[in-house]
Amino acid sequence: MRRANFLRNLIVLSAVLALFATLFLAGYALGAADRRPASAQDNGQPDNTEVLFEPFWETWTLLHENYVDPIDDQALMEGALRGMLGSLGDPHTDYMDPETFARVNESMSGAYEGIGATVRLNETIGGLELVSIMPGSPAEVAGLLPGDTIVEVNGEDVTSLGQNEIIAKVRGPAGTVVRLGIRRPGTTDLLEFEVIRDQIKVASVTWEILDGNIGYLRLNQFEFSTGQAMRDALAEMNADSLNGLILDVRANPGGYLTTAIDVASAFIADGPIVLERGPDRELTHEALGNAVATKVPMVVLVDQGSASASELIAGALQDRDRATVVGMPTFGKGSVQVWRELSNGGGVRITISRWYTPDGHSVSDVGITPDVEVAFDPTRGLENDNQLQAAIDVLTRGDNNRVDAPAAAVPEAPAGP
Numbered sequence: 001m002r003r004a005n006f007l008r009n010l011i012v013l014s015a016v017l018a019l020f021a022t023l024f025l026a027g028y029a030l031g032a033a034d035r036r037p038a039s040a041q042d043n044g045q046p047d048n049t050e051v052l053f054e055p056f057w058e059t060w061t062l063l064h065e066n067y068v069d070p071i072d073d074q075a076l077m078e079g080a081l082r083g084m085l086g087s088l089g090d091p092h093t094d095y096m097d098p099e100t101f102a103r104v105n106e107s108m109s110g111a112y113e114g115i116g117a118t119v120r121l122n123e124t125i126g127g128l129e130l131v132s133i134m135p136g137s138p139a140e141v142a143g144l145l146p147g148d149t150i151v152e153v154n155g156e157d158v159t160s161l162g163q164n165e166i167i168a169k170v171r172g173p174a175g176t177v178v179r180l181g182i183r184r185p186g187t188t189d190l191l192e193f194e195v196i197r198d199q200i201k202v203a204s205v206t207w208e209i210l211d212g213n214i215g216y217l218r219l220n221q222f223e224f225s226t227g228q229a230m231r232d233a234l235a236e237m238n239a240d241s242l243n244g245l246i247l248d249v250r251a252n253p254g255g256y257l258t259t260a261i262d263v264a265s266a267f268i269a270d271g272p273i274v275l276e277r278g279p280d281r282e283l284t285h286e287a288l289g290n291a292v293a294t295k296v297p298m299v300v301l302v303d304q305g306s307a308s309a310s311e312l313i314a315g316a317l318q319d320r321d322r323a324t325v326v327g328m329p330t331f332g333k334g335s336v337q338v339w340r341e342l343s344n345g346g347g348v349r350i351t352i353s354r355w356y357t358p359d360g361h362s363v364s365d366v367g368i369t370p371d372v373e374v375a376f377d378p379t380r381g382l383e384n385d386n387q388l389q390a391a392i393d394v395l396t397r398g399d400n401n402r403v404d405a406p407a408a409a410v411p412e413a414p415a416g417p
Helices: 002-010 054-066 073-086 098-109 138-142 163-170 226-237 257-265 309-319 386-397
Strands: 094-096 111-114 117-121 128-133 149-153 177-183 191-196 198-201 205-210 214-219 244-248 272-278 281-286 298-302 324-327 335-341 347-356
Touching (some): 094 098, 138 191, 149 163, 226 257, 244 386, 257 272, 298 386, 324 386
Parallel strands (some): 214 244, 244 298, 298 324
Antiparallel strands (some): 177 191, 335 347
16 A cells, blocks of 8 residues: 555654753754854853862872772773762753764764664663664564663663763674663563664655645654755645644654754644743743744644654644644653864853643653554554554544644743753
């Protein structure tokens, strides 16, 4: 069946291996674009830190004078950075060594070399839990399944490592083998898999017209070019002439804030898209005024892998009564990060603000609650996607009246983060 073949090949459950499962970049804050070393911009050590850091340097000296084995100063320095950022208790603020920083940045081009899965940190046992597997990917070929947790990489226990550190170990040149130790729900033994890495490339936007003159638009990730690519697709579909439009952001782990606002603005003529609060700012991001599809009835498809920018869009369209949200509760990431490269080639990402839906709701830890909750039925597979069918049913029943929403009043900002 034409639609089944399309879905098998094109419902790509995100090309980014792990980083974007919890990452929401702030493009406007130069987090991605500014690659000058931070030390070149922020010279000097604050005067009041000299006394504060005396215990650190005392310990450094004592280690070099007394420790039994040779010391790797680079490892000491990077351990100190990880400890400093880790003390904040924020999983989205962390340090990446030069190799990790280079690998996780690969994904912003929509291509990388790895196994083709999205993951998140397993907070119970450590390691990386597979959220979704790309159809035809090395991970699928090897027999990995959603719900599996990577606890070993090439024989090394990674349960005590951070998410980005494990990403760097799993990724590698196409054609090389990575050995993964897997904990699978319902089994007690450690499973071992050999996965042959490959070049992973996914278009950020794919689309087609389904039966009944219903448009299907899939956003795989949020690159700088995603907004324009989506608008081109909407123009080719003549979106406002359709009987309905399904925007699929399942397993889309997010991306640039500016892109998310641009995407939402395609469907909302004016008024608030997202609220942002930081230590020194409180902003209401309005629709950009360049809407191209404000009349077509809409459904947004979401699941547990929809995070960050995906949640922002779903929340905006839901709060503004522009679309019905169908699927499962989303990931729950309501913060914005900025990225900065360091002088050693590594980098840090730092949470700079928290965001809220137009009605002032935070998604942190709770996610977006669908209007129509439908769990994916794996026994039916992608060829007979029951969540997609539920979205079609909402549109064909004619009970989706979330159309052409008027501008809403700007709600009061939340009292706290």
